[in-house]
Amino acid sequence: MLRPQHGIQIIGSKKNQRCRFCQKNEPEVHFTKIAHVFPESIGNNALASNYECDTCNQFFGNTTENDYANFFNLYHSIMQIDGKSGVPKCKFKVPCKARTDECAKYCVEISLDGNKPQIRRCKEVENKYIRFSNNSITISKPVGKCCPIAVFKAIVKMAITVMPVEELSGFTNTIKWILEPEHRNFYSDSKLLVRYKMIPGFNVTKYPHFCLFRRKKTVWNKPYMLFNLTYGCFSLFIEIPSFSNKNAHGDFEIMPFPPLPFYTNAEGIWDLSKIDSPKDMLHSIMLNFDTYQDCTDRLKQKSIL
Numbered sequence: 001m002l003r004p005q006h007g008i009q010i011i012g013s014k015k016n017q018r019c020r021f022c023q024k025n026e027p028e029v030h031f032t033k034i035a036h037v038f039p040e041s042i043g044n045n046a047l048a049s050n051y052e053c054d055t056c057n058q059f060f061g062n063t064t065e066n067d068y069a070n071f072f073n074l075y076h077s078i079m080q081i082d083g084k085s086g087v088p089k090c091k092f093k094v095p096c097k098a099r100t101d102e103c104a105k106y107c108v109e110i111s112l113d114g115n116k117p118q119i120r121r122c123k124e125v126e127n128k129y130i131r132f133s134n135n136s137i138t139i140s141k142p143v144g145k146c147c148p149i150a151v152f153k154a155i156v157k158m159a160i161t162v163m164p165v166e167e168l169s170g171f172t173n174t175i176k177w178i179l180e181p182e183h184r185n186f187y188s189d190s191k192l193l194v195r196y197k198m199i200p201g202f203n204v205t206k207y208p209h210f211c212l213f214r215r216k217k218t219v220w221n222k223p224y225m226l227f228n229l230t231y232g233c234f235s236l237f238i239e240i241p242s243f244s245n246k247n248a249h250g251d252f253e254i255m256p257f258p259p260l261p262f263y264t265n266a267e268g269i270w271d272l273s274k275i276d277s278p279k280d281m282l283h284s285i286m287l288n289f290d291t292y293q294d295c296t297d298r299l300k301q302k303s304i305l
Contacts, residue, residue, distance in 0.1 A: 004046040
């Protein structure tokens with residue numbers, strides 16, 4: 001559990017540092033920057049490592065971590081995940097035939113006052129983006145610009161960072177793949193899948209926490225290593241890709257999801273095997289409420305004044 005205690009904790013020795021990604025050490029590379037084990041965008045301000053050189057740290061920050069933040073923007077915003085620059089804003093445009101030069105920059109803008117969502121939307125916005133049903137509201141947002149494979153790489157990179165050093169030799173090709181600037185599927189005939197479960201509420205877990213699972217040495221027909229990351233209001237579960245047991249990948253979809261000490265109300269699978277996200281891909285989140293206030297009339301009066 002990544003709970004801040006007495007400043008940021010750092011894993012790995014500072015002596016004879018060697019980057020576990022590019023395999024370089026000083027003086028060829030430097031280790032002066034704080035290398036967060038998990039991105040600050042998921043609320044990690046508790047754990048850093050000595051396993052990542054400044055060059056790789058900059059590379060991940062400019063590439064896969066940006067894709068990860070864009071992919072999860074809606075969830076991070078609504079869940080109130082406090083990232084590097086605070087809670088990310090949730091605002092977006094939608095296709096619209098009625099758009100004019102006088103339109104606001106964004107069709108939908110969402111902010112939270114405590115746990116109270118405040119939603120501003122153009123009257124032309126379709127119900128598929130903001131939908132009321134009984135005492136709930138479903139907010140759907142087009143997925144931000146990102147490469148799905150890069151998003152998957154970002155999760156794998158987290159797992160590699162916390163992996164025991166004695167296990168790294170089995171993931172040499174995986175590490176090389178993470179560092180490739182041109183994204184491709186690690187496998188030629190398998191998908192890169194992220195299984196997830198949703199936890200209702202606002203940032204229920206409070207602090208990110210993770211688990212690595214390695215199969216028993218007497219078992220050969222199951223994926224070798226699995227990674228589970230839980231933060232905010234959902235839990236992610238992946239198989240860490242490797243060529244050590246290619247025939248076992250199909251079992252991942254039917255393996256039990258790691259037990260969670262929270263009630264979950266939804267689950268599913270994201271296929272992140274492609275270079276580009278589908279143009280019509282939406283992320284959705286449903287919020288329940290007792291009452292809501294329509295401010296349309298008040299805003300009209302204010303604009304007239």
